[in-house]
Amino acid sequence: MTAGATTFLLLDTDPGVDDAMALLFLHRHPAARLLGVTTVFGNAEVEVTTRNALYLCERFGIDAPVARGAALPLVGPSRGPAPQVHGDDGLGNLAETPAPTRAADPRPAHRFIVDMLRARPGAVTLLAVGPLTNLALALAEDPAITALVRRVVVMGGAFGIGGQGGNVSPVAEANVLCDPHAADAVFTAPWPVTIVGLDATHRVWMDDAAFARLRDGGGAEGAFLWQASRHYVGFHAGAEGRAGCYVHDASAAACALEPALFTLRRGPVRVVDQGLAIGQTIQRPAGRRYVHGQAWDGVPDQQVAVDVRADALLDLVVRTLAR
Ligand code: BDR
Ligand code: CA
Numbered sequence: 001m002t003a004g005a006t007t008f009l010l011l012d013t014d015p016g017v018d019d020a021m022a023l024l025f026l027h028r029h030p031a032a033r034l035l036g037v038t039t040v041f042g043n044a045e046v047e048v049t050t051r052n053a054l055y056l057c058e059r060f061g062i063d064a065p066v067a068r069g070a071a072l073p074l075v076g077p078s079r080g081p082a083p084q085v086h087g088d089d090g091l092g093n094l095a096e097t098p099a100p101t102r103a104a105d106p107r108p109a110h111r112f113i114v115d116m117l118r119a120r121p122g123a124v125t126l127l128a129v130g131p132l133t134n135l136a137l138a139l140a141e142d143p144a145i146t147a148l149v150r151r152v153v154v155m156g157g158a159f160g161i162g163g164q165g166g167n168v169s170p171v172a173e174a175n176v177l178c179d180p181h182a183a184d185a186v187f188t189a190p191w192p193v194t195i196v197g198l199d200a201t202h203r204v205w206m207d208d209a210a211f212a213r214l215r216d217g218g219g220a221e222g223a224f225l226w227q228a229s230r231h232y233v234g235f236h237a238g239a240e241g242r243a244g245c246y247v248h249d250a251s252a253a254a255c256a257l258e259p260a261l262f263t264l265r266r267g268p269v270r271v272v273d274q275g276l277a278i279g280q281t282i283q284r285p286a287g288r289r290y291v292h293g294q295a296w297d298g299v300p301d302q303q304v305a306v307d308v309r310a311d312a313l314l315d316l317v318v319r320t321l322a323r
Pocket of ligand 1: 018
């Protein structure tokens with residue numbers, strides 16, 4: 001449900017440079033109303049991602065509450081942070097990040113999510129751009145939230161469209177591999193999930209000229225993102241041979257607000273939670289039955305992004321961030 005053109009959102013995030021871009025995108029998009037931010041381990045330890053979320057909200061002038069979430073996946077140890085991608089501080093090794101003056105909400109993230117969904121039944125879109133542990137814990141604590149959420153939009157996974165593989169293993173995307181059990185719980189729950197994986201986000205490349213547009217036209221926040229992106233852009237330059245980055249988390253944010261930018265494919269989704277292919281995401285075609293397809297029996301259809309109007313999305317993201 002929307003009030004007029006407004007989309008009410010909860011952002012579950014592990015900031016993270018591209019998470020910071022998604023946060024500012026939501027703050028500046030005229031149709032978005034951010035009700036809260038929940039944090040999770042992922043790009044950095046949860047102490048760091050929580051500090052970053054508080055810091056970014058303060059820096060961007062966002063007054064939504066921030067609740068700290070999971071430090072570990074549902075099963076087993078953490079696979080560790082990604083300083084090579086997001087820097088030791090999760091924000092590109094910024095020289096100066098003053099301690100946030102705001103404190104986190106006293107509730108753990110999964111309880112905060114349950115409370116927010118219960119407070120506005122049918123109205124809230126849950127946008128998750130990190131490992132899915134908090135969402136899985138919220139489902140375990142209160143399974144009835146599946147009927148209360150408006151929509152769940154996830155950045156994660158890689159479905160092999162056009163040969164698209166993973167970014168942390170040949171088959172696994174980082175957010176899903178960080179907690180494959182949680183991802184499987186979220187994708188198989190009876191609530192409407194839209195999954196924006198690498199099949200879409202690897203088609204949206206933001207070059208350094210676009211970052212320069214943010215620096216020069218996006219006010220103090222745009223200049224901050226330009227500074228924070230130097231390490232991230234450098235990582236991609238090393239890995240891809242071109243300066244820029246894939247627009248992961250802001251693409252999912254755009255999907256939450258403007259889903260028509262994406263081509264979505266329906267069908268149940270499962271996650272491989274052990275072995276060589278751990279973290280792989282697989283969608284069974286909707287309605288298809290297989291002799292050995294029991295793992296999909298009774299699993300609800302979800303929507304997977306199989307294509308994106310990349311130029312229009314990039315234009316939307318850069319225009320919104322630079323406005
Ligand atoms: C995802 O992993 C993280 O590094 C990014 O923030 C994004 O959410 C991309 O695989
Ligand atoms: Ca992220």
